[in-house]
Amino acid sequence: MSFRIASCLRTTALAAGMALAALPVAEAGTLKLGMTTWVGYGPLFLARDMGYFEENGLDVELEIIEEAALYMAAMAAGELQGTASTVDEIMKYRSEDFCFKSVYALDDSHGGDGVLVPEDLDSFVDLKGMEVGLNEGSVSQFWFNVLLKENGMTEADVEITNMTADDAAAAFMAGRIPVAVTWEPHLTFARKANKGRVLVDSSQTPGVIVDVVALECGVIASQPDDVKALVKGLNKANDLIRENPQKAYEVMAAGVGGWLSDPDEFAASAAGVNFYGRERNAAFFAGGDEGEAGKLIKLGNEIWGSFGKLQMELGYDDLVDASFLEE
Template sequence: MSMRWILGAASAVTLLAAGSAAAQDKIVLGMSGWTGFAPLSLAAEAGLFKKHGVDVEIKFIPQKERHLTVAAGATQAVATTVDTFISYSAAGIPLTQVLLLDKSNGGDGLAVRSSINSVKELKGKTIAVDGAGTTPYFTLMAMLKRNGMGPKDVQFATLAPNPAAQAFVAGQFDAAVTYEPYLSSIRNAPNAGKILLTTLDVPVVVDMVAFQPDFIKKNPKIVQGVVNGFFDALEMIKKEPEKSYEIMGSKVKQTGEQFAGSAKFIAWQDKAANQAYFKGDLQKFMKEAAEIQLEAGVIKSVPNLDAMVDASFVK
């Protein structure tokens, strides 16, 4: 038996293995450690996506870079907020939202020093917040706008959500904007300050999953599998809460009990909630979010909002 034959056979086996892997419809989904996204991690870890024929690999990717990974082909799906998808599309990388994940129910907030009692008192002060185009920045812009202020009225220390919370707890800066599970580190820190506003006061954080339009056309079964896997994860949380919280918490270095605490500030959205939201509320909020971003200079023009929505996978 010649060495050439052996090498040729080995190559054939490698090709067959690659083809088999491709047949499993593997995709990569980019997101963060935000508590609202956690059912996606649960679906991946518990085999719920695979039950629907999709092997989903979850990767934590900074919010400002997720759309770039899609454009480069490194990821096929992205989880982030409605406002962020608008900024992605305005930047020339269109993504179509197919699934409503959650609404922040106090899970995003503005923390301030104890001596500060209103948003207007932040004028001229320094706020630790992630960069323009991210959810914390958008949340801050919405809070400022509702109090007759804008980005020119405050100073910025650009920090990602976790470092922003850590810096604030350590006594740095006048205020910070972050989200769960990091917001709870401020809630639970003695003498760090106080939470002035959350998304209970300013409900502007809504999370979705999106794919590029062309990917949706070519791979509707994959998209449907991701949507169905998420809904299965919500059912698992209802039936096996302790096990589910342990799995989800482990991905963000929390115990199940700690994760359950963070989850109190999140409202995950089931199929019925998805169907209702896609009927008009999503479109209405997108218009409001685009106006806030336009005024804040985050986007230069409003993209085609209608092209950013596909409700067919939640019917």
């Protein structure tokens, strides 16, 4: 199975290569985006396959690349014009030499991510001193550190074992580790197998794990009509999700494919996210540095900055161009 797999590569080394990359000029009327296999990216496939992009004169090519470092490097080299990824993930790659900005929010995790613990563990502070399996450098580490911060703790209070979210779930199910930070469908598998319990999930931290479409700044400047078409198509896709979810899930399952190719599996996984349409985008990106998006970026500065993962300190204007939402 493939999920939102984040890279453990050093982003500083990658950034050095990015600075040397010569960006080809993108062809007007086309956008190529990279992403992992994730239910929250379904609206992109829905808009493509229902012809919503095409009716606005835009050809969108979607490429599954199951590692953040690879799709970000491809965007830096001009092989992609943008990506779909979490806000915290893309923050690690933004630099003075590699400019990209979020133009649309796709979804947030609403129960799709969680912390698996022993059945008898009562509260988050009881994790002190315990081994926790998670993917270092990924959204799992970011989110877990948000939880630690909310409970007056740091990673020094637990013992981190670095492993992918898939491996963490497998190790938990096998009894090899007591705590795992993972995501669906592993949370559901654990519940069905009566293996421990989900101590906390992302429905309790709304607006923290947010997926966005980010485009390279040169593309935004040179292809504004294409960005407008992208936004229009995604808005229409979200309208269909709201009005006819069964039809939308069938189309998205076929488009996203992989472990989500079954419409029933897609629908079950979609229950763990909130899809963002035009109204939710307007609310999320409103308020600049003091709005939802701005505060999430500040949180990313605090957490990833403390781990030395950022190339620069970022503000709202460094990572967001919400002007196309008004179209």
